[in-house]
Amino acid sequence: MTTTDTDPQTDGAAAPRPAPDTAPSAGVPVVEMQGISITFGAVRALDQVSLRLFPGEVHALMGENGAGKSTMIKALTGVYTIDSGRIVVGGEQVEFGTPAASQAAGISTVYQEVNLVTNLTVAENMMLGREPRRFGGINTRAMNRKAGETLQRLGLDVDPASVLGDHPIAVQQLVAIARAVDVEARVLILDEPTSSLDADEVAKLFEVMRTLRDDGVAIVFVSHFLDQIYEISDRMTILRNGRLVEERMVSETSQLELVKLMIGRELEALEQIDREVAATDSADTGAPVMKVLGLSRKGSLETTDLELHEGEVVGLAGLLGSGRTELARLLFGADTADTGEVQFRSERRRLRSPRHAIDRKVAFSSEDRKAEGVIGDLTVADNMLLALQASRGWLRPIPQSTRTTLVQEYIEKLDIRPADPQALMRNLSGGNQQKVLLARWLITQPEVLILDEPTRGIDIGAKAQIQATVADLARQGLSVVFISAELEEVLRLSDRLVVMRDRRKIAERRNDGLSVSDVLEIIAGEARQDQEAHPRD
Amino acid sequence: MSTATLPTTGPSAWDRVRSYTPSSKYYPVLATTALFIGMFGIGSLRFEGFGDPQVFLSLLLDNSFLIVLAVGMTFVILTGGIDLSVGSVVALSTMIAAKTLEMGWSPYLAIVAVLAAGTLLGLLMGLLIHYFDIQPFIATLAGMFLARGLCYIISIEAIPIRDQTFSDWAFKTVNLPGGYYIGYTSVIALLTVAVAVWVLARTRFGRTVYAIGGSESSALLMGLKVASTKVGVYVISGFCAALGGLLFALYTLSGYSLNAVGMELDAIAAVVIGGTLLTGGRGLVIGSLVGVLVLGIIQTFISFDGTLSSWWTRIVIGLLVLVFVVIQRVATRRQS
Numbered sequence: 001m002t003t004t005d006t007d008p009q010t011d012g013a014a015a016p017r018p019a020p021d022t023a024p025s026a027g028v029p030v031v032e033m034q035g036i037s038i039t040f041g042a043v044r045a046l047d048q049v050s051l052r053l054f055p056g057e058v059h060a061l062m063g064e065n066g067a068g069k070s071t072m073i074k075a076l077t078g079v080y081t082i083d084s085g086r087i088v089v090g091g092e093q094v095e096f097g098t099p100a101a102s103q104a105a106g107i108s109t110v111y112q113e114v115n116l117v118t119n120l121t122v123a124e125n126m127m128l129g130r131e132p133r134r135f136g137g138i139n140t141r142a143m144n145r146k147a148g149e150t151l152q153r154l155g156l157d158v159d160p161a162s163v164l165g166d167h168p169i170a171v172q173q174l175v176a177i178a179r180a181v182d183v184e185a186r187v188l189i190l191d192e193p194t195s196s197l198d199a200d201e202v203a204k205l206f207e208v209m210r211t212l213r214d215d216g217v218a219i220v221f222v223s224h225f226l227d228q229i230y231e232i233s234d235r236m237t238i239l240r241n242g243r244l245v246e247e248r249m250v251s252e253t254s255q256l257e258l259v260k261l262m263i264g265r266e267l268e269a270l271e272q273i274d275r276e277v278a279a280t281d282s283a284d285t286g287a288p289v290m291k292v293l294g295l296s297r298k299g300s301l302e303t304t305d306l307e308l309h310e311g312e313v314v315g316l317a318g319l320l321g322s323g324r325t326e327l328a329r330l331l332f333g334a335d336t337a338d339t340g341e342v343q344f345r346s347e348r349r350r351l352r353s354p355r356h357a358i359d360r361k362v363a364f365s366s367e368d369r370k371a372e373g374v375i376g377d378l379t380v381a382d383n384m385l386l387a388l389q390a391s392r393g394w395l396r397p398i399p400q401s402t403r404t405t406l407v408q409e410y411i412e413k414l415d416i417r418p419a420d421p422q423a424l425m426r427n428l429s430g431g432n433q434q435k436v437l438l439a440r441w442l443i444t445q446p447e448v449l450i451l452d453e454p455t456r457g458i459d460i461g462a463k464a465q466i467q468a469t470v471a472d473l474a475r476q477g478l479s480v481v482f483i484s485a486e487l488e489e490v491l492r493l494s495d496r497l498v499v500m501r502d503r504r505k506i507a508e509r510r511n512d513g514l515s516v517s518d519v520l521e522i523i524a525g526e527a528r529q530d531q532e533a534h535p536r537d
Numbered sequence: 538m539s540t541a542t543l544p545t546t547g548p549s550a551w552d553r554v555r556s557y558t559p560s561s562k563y564y565p566v567l568a569t570t571a572l573f574i575g576m577f578g579i580g581s582l583r584f585e586g587f588g589d590p591q592v593f594l595s596l597l598l599d600n601s602f603l604i605v606l607a608v609g610m611t612f613v614i615l616t617g618g619i620d621l622s623v624g625s626v627v628a629l630s631t632m633i634a635a636k637t638l639e640m641g642w643s644p645y646l647a648i649v650a651v652l653a654a655g656t657l658l659g660l661l662m663g664l665l666i667h668y669f670d671i672q673p674f675i676a677t678l679a680g681m682f683l684a685r686g687l688c689y690i691i692s693i694e695a696i697p698i699r700d701q702t703f704s705d706w707a708f709k710t711v712n713l714p715g716g717y718y719i720g721y722t723s724v725i726a727l728l729t730v731a732v733a734v735w736v737l738a739r740t741r742f743g744r745t746v747y748a749i750g751g752s753e754s755s756a757l758l759m760g761l762k763v764a765s766t767k768v769g770v771y772v773i774s775g776f777c778a779a780l781g782g783l784l785f786a787l788y789t790l791s792g793y794s795l796n797a798v799g800m801e802l803d804a805i806a807a808v809v810i811g812g813t814l815l816t817g818g819r820g821l822v823i824g825s826l827v828g829v830l831v832l833g834i835i836q837t838f839i840s841f842d843g844t845l846s847s848w849w850t851r852i853v854i855g856l857l858v859l860v861f862v863v864i865q866r867v868a869t870r871r872q873s
Contacts, residue, residue: 079758100760115758117751119818120744128748129741129761137739163561179759 028091030055030186030218031107036075036085043418043427045071048085049244051237053187053218058209060229060250061222063239064262064431064459069222070112072239073189077109078102090186100129108185112192112222112457113370114172116179118165123147125164126179150182151175154208169196177205181212188212189220194228195457206232224459226255238262259460288345289479290362290448292331295340300326302504303340308448313470313480315494315511317487317519323503324483325367328452331481332364333357358391360448363441367453367483369430373437376426380416381407383425383436388443410439415465431462438466442473449473450481455489467493487516499523565812565865566824573827576834584841594719596833601726602627602784602797603832606804607811607825608733609777612770614808615737616749617817618673620771622662622680623778624800626655628793629684630782634703635696635792644702652779658684659775663768677771681801688794695793698786707787722784729780733822742766750817806858807832814865831857 031053038046046068053059061069074080076087078096086093089105096102099109116125123144124131132142147160156174164172173196180188190209194202209219209232223229229236230250238245238261245261253261292306301323308314316324329335331342333351341350344360351357354364366372375383384407389398398406407421414435418428425433434454441449451470455463470493474480484490490497491514499507499522507522559567581588597604606623613620630651637647658680665676698704710718737743745766748756757763786792811828813820835853839845 077758098760099758100762103760109758111758115752115755117748117755117759117818119751120747124744124748125759128744128759131741131744137735138741138744140739 027054029053030090031076032088033072033076034086034088036072036087037083038071038075038080039083040427041424043423045242046075046082047242049239049242050085051076051244052247053220054235055186055216055218056213057234058213058219058221058232060233060236061220061239062229062236062258062262063245064429064461067239067262067429067459068242069239070191071242073109073191073220073222076102076187077107077189103129103183103185106183106186107189108180108183108187109189110173110176110180110191110193112195114169114176114196116164116172116176118163118172120164121161122151122158122164122167122175123160125175126150126160126182130183147178147182150178154178154181155204170198170201173197174201174205177208181208185217187218187220189222191222192224192457193221194223194225202228224457226258229258230255262460290331291343293340293343295327295330295337295342297326297330297335297338300335300503301330302502304505306331306498306505308479308481310447310479311474311477312495313474313482313493315490315497316481316483316500317490317497318500318523322500322523323505324500325452326503327500327505328364328450328481328483331357332362332450334364334366358387358444361444361446362448362450363387363444363446364450365437365441365452365454367456369434369437373440374425374433376424378425379422380411380425380428380436381421384410384421384439384443387440391444406443410443414439414469429458431458434458434466435462438469446478448479448481450483452483453485454482455484455486463489487519491516491519562819562821565861566821566827568864569811569824569827569831569861573831573834576831576838580834580838580841587837587841590715591717592837594713594717594723596830596837597723597726598720599788599836600829600833601720601722602781602788603800603803603807604726604826604829605729605777605781605784606800607807607829608729608822609774609781610801610804610808611733611811611813611820611822611825612737612746613673613774614805614813614815615746615817615820616767616770617753618666618767618770619677619805619815620659620662620680620774620778621674621677621801622658622684623774623781623804624797624802625681625684625688626658626775626778627782627785627797627800628688628795629691630655630779631786631789631792631796632688632691632696632794633792634783634786635698636691638698638700638703639696644700647700648783651783652776655779655782656772656776659772659778660768662775663771666771667764667767673771685794691794692792693794695791698790698792703787704790707790722787725780725784729777730822730826737822742769746770747818750814750819752818803832803854806854810854810857810861812861812865815862 029052031051033049033051035048035050036046037044037048049068049072051061051072061072063069071080075082076096078099078101081097087096088094089107094105096105120128126147127143131138132146133139134142144160151158151160154174154177156171156178158167158171158175164175167175173193177190177193193205197205209221213219221229221233233250235247236250236253236258237247238258240262288307289310290308292304294303294305295301296303304327306314306327316327318324326335330337330351333354333356336352337350341348347360349356357364375386381403385398385403392398404421410416411419411421416432416435416439425436428436438454454466467489470480470482482490482493491511494511497509497511497514497519498505499509499519501523577588577593586592606627610620610623633651633654634647637650638644642650662676662680665671666673706721709721711721711724712718737746745756745761745763748759748761749763749766753763785797789796807828808820808825809815809828810831811820811824811826813824832854835850836847839847839849
């Protein structure tokens with residue numbers, strides 16, 4: 001399906017919206033991107049994609065990872081230069097050579113990773129580049145006051161004079177949004193702004209977005225949370241594999257339809273995986289492969305026991321900061337435990353470095369794939385073979401023929417795209433990078449696989465493939481520790497569920513028909529009282 | 538402040554002074570200042586005449602060129618870069634000054650020539666670093682060899698400076714109350730520091746320097762003028778190196794190719810001891826000033842002692858740099 005005439009839908013859809021604003025101002029887009037193409041090396045990131053942004057509308061840019069959303073945004077913000085196509089802003093054709101030029105044209109962006117500088121103050125981060133000046137110098141007091149006003153308008157209780165790095169990521173993200181709001185932009189681009197926010201903060205953000213929308217700002221919203229898309233967006237443009245699929249009104253598209261449009265014909269595959277995964281839930285568990293006794297580390301985990309059986313998927317559920325990641329790092333020896341030991345089959349020992357764990361066939365995929373996994377300047381093949389080479393020692397190189405077969409095998413098995421072993425890792429989308437990391441550890445043929453947030457920030461298609469791979473591996477006898485912030489996902493995959501809270505294990509359940517609300521109740525048990533005693537700061 | 542003396546409501550001025558806690562960004566500078574005061578105190582107790590304020594003023598005089606170099610270096614290091622060329626540029630500056638004066642140029646014209654040469658070299662290195670994405674270490678290493686080589690093209694021998702205006706400047710002093718005095722060169726150095734403090738704290742350029750040191754890619758995405766700022770810091774460093782060279786020429790009243798060998802490392806050491814992070818984004822020009830004074834007082838210490846070899850200066854500087862780098866590492870690790 002390609003774009004045909006969508007204008008008739010536009011008019012029809014504006015009416016049923018509950019929003020107070022009227023139909024988009026005479027249907028004149030504030031930004032029009034036409035036939036945009038961008039190529040990186042041999043990878044065609046965007047192919048003849050068009051996008052129209054109307055004032056007073058929230059426009060969702062939809063698509064899987066690697067569909068070209070981020071590239072599209074960076075083309076609009078002047079980070080990338082376009083190979084062909086044109087950008088029209090307010091009726092004038094423009095060429096943005098730098099982000100500054102794009103900002104000057106009223107296009108303001110908040111990126112997925114907080115792109116601020118942590119060594120400066122909150123106010124400076126908001127105002128840098130357009131500080132109020134007096135006598136030729138920056139007027140710090142006026143800057144702090146102005147920043148404070150904006151923060152207050154957004155309902156943020158942050159001292160503008162404090163250093164940004166002292167605040168948690170969520171606050172930094174909101175400050176980034178405050179910066180974008182403060183420029184009085186015509187177009188505000190929010191690329192995955194909600195991935196590090198909790199429900200309250202998301203609600204706050206949406207409030208701000210609605211206010212801005214009603215003021216006539218065109219907002220581009222990118223999110224992997226379909227519910228959020230449906231809650232806030234008016235119109236959406238769907239991309240797939242660097243091509244435009246369709247522009248639609250949100251109110252006229254069901255979620256199922258949207259998913260179909262996003263992933264194309266792969267939907268049936270997804271459903272099939274679902275059935276397969278469900279089938280493994282009842283699989284029998286074997287002998288313990290790994291046993292943890294009284295593991296603890298000051299400041300990160302209280303004494304915890306854990307058993308891991310052959311062919312079993314143990315899900316770690318809990319809120320952010322509940323100790324999920326900390327436990328995983330201790331299991332792998334990435335952090336050294338203060339007390340306790342880890343028993344592999346019959347051998348007991350304390351893990352003092354990841355090397356000990358790797359030697360015992362434990363593999364760990366970190367939650368922070370950008371910093372702790374991906375080496376962007378190496379090829380896919382090099383990234384994949386890294387762990388195997390490390391475990392063999394540098395003196396025993398892997399024969400070229402083995403390299404080729406292994407890499408080819410896993411590229412096919414995990415459906416890594418582009419299917420080019422020599423592609424540079426940084427040119428791959430997040431989902432595909434994650435698959436390469438998974439392949440890196442699978443190549444070492446581990447017995448225990450620890451996956452910390454393997455599906456964070458990646459799209460439905462890749463997510464389903466990773467889930468299916470995990471389920472498949474467990475069927476073959478691999479033991480998996482699976483960590484994810486998405487409870488549905490944890491529940492779908494796990495045979496057994498370990499619930500963490502306040503840096504300790506608070507419950508362990510067999511996953512026989514547990515529902516998300518069951519788990520939430522376990523977590524909420526004491527948490528609710530806790531929260532009342534110490535409200536979030 | 539004047540209204541706070543009323544004993545009516547709120548905390549008194551004294552309360553406010555007492556409860557004042559400096560922002561954490563001043564800690565390194567305070568630590569270095571404490572170190573300097575401590576060394577000055579110990580020196581005063583051990584040696585007669587060490588505590589004379591004139592000793593302190595001589596520190597400024599003897600190190601005026603290093604102060605100026607350290608100021609320029611601070612800009613560069615704050616962006617996360619490094620400038621290895623400054624020592625050679627000092628030598629080149631003394632040579633250009635001496636040669637042009639020997640050829641009968643007006644001293645003012647000579648000064649313009651020196652400053653232009655240093656600034657131009659800085660500009661070239663900056664452009665290389667930013668637009669060709671060359672490591673600052675390599676680009677400025679090339680600049681270092683280039684500048685040193687140019688010295689030999691001008692002359693292999695030392696050239697004395699006999700210009701009357703130059704010697705006047707070299708020996709003229711500003712008298713301070715109490716019979717103390719301070720050299721012109723020290724005044725220029727302190728003025729440079731003052732201007733740099735203002736630029737870094739109060740201008741967009743200065744704040745962009747910090748932003749680039751914090752995260753260059755973020756600074757770019759925030760729409761800041763990364764290119765001109767990155768080139769700008771090397772221009773400033775080049776200018777400061779040339780100015781430092783002029784002060785050095787006034788100090789020695791000669792030009793010589795082997796002047797200031799390794800002085801770039803002294804400047805880097807002073808900046809580090811002054812609390813500026815080598816990774817960029819954190820640090821103050823005042824710290825670099827105090828850093829230079831710490832280096833200077835070690836030398837004063839050794840000359841007062843009379844029995845220690847001058848190489849002890851190097852050993853102490855080495856230890857200090859090591860200690861400061863480790864402290865910084867620990868401090869930043871705790872923050873992250």
